[in-house]
Amino acid sequence: MLEDCGLISREPDVFKDNRTKYRIAEPLVTFYHSVMRPIRADLEHTRDASGLWRRSQQRFTGNVLGPHLEQVCRHWTRYMAPDETFGGYPNHVGSGTVNDPARKASYELDVVAFGLDDDNRRPLLAIGEAKWGETMGMTHLERLRRIRTLLAAQGRYGAETARLACYSAAGFHDDLLRAAEQNDDIVLVSPADLYSDAP
Secondary structure (H helix, E strand, O other), X not given: OOOXXXXXXXXXXXXXXXXXXXXXXXXXXXXXXXXHHHHHHHHHHOOOHHHHHHHOHHHHHHHHHHHHHXXXXXXXXXXXXXXXXXXXXXXXEEEEEEEEHHHOEEEEEEEEEEOOOOOOOOOEEEEEEEEOOOOEOHHHHHHHHHHHHHHHHOOOOOHHHOEEEEEEOOOEOHHHHHHHHHOOOEEEEOHXXXXXXXX
């Protein structure tokens, strides 16, 4: 019922058929539940609202800004990115989880883009990570390279040539900028790109 009303959205894991996340669709509702509700009594009695706000910054960034940026990045990748950005037209974009048995770890991908070829196969076009308040560098790129290697080892169609996308609201370190200039498979997306009027 909540999904039908548009209050929450269902987000299946693109790599795991049995895993689904539900996200509150309205950022203001997310803000209330993540930031205001835990400190409701303090808000009613405090003389220092600015102090409460400072102490709530981590919850605000992690639970409101970060997830909203991820959703914006997925929407941009699916509908707004220039045609040449991902080496193909993104027919489906979502998020996903990739297991790394050797390291006994799992990795979450904020953006996973699939295309659609003439044989109705869905090649993997790109995998990406989105960061709100963190300047992205080579560590983020190496993480994506590791995940791409894992996906290729799983036999995922298109994984070996999938582009590695870094979306950051805080910018990119010089070493990552240089790497992107030298490698066509690295895509850097800034807020200027996300909100550009260019087709």
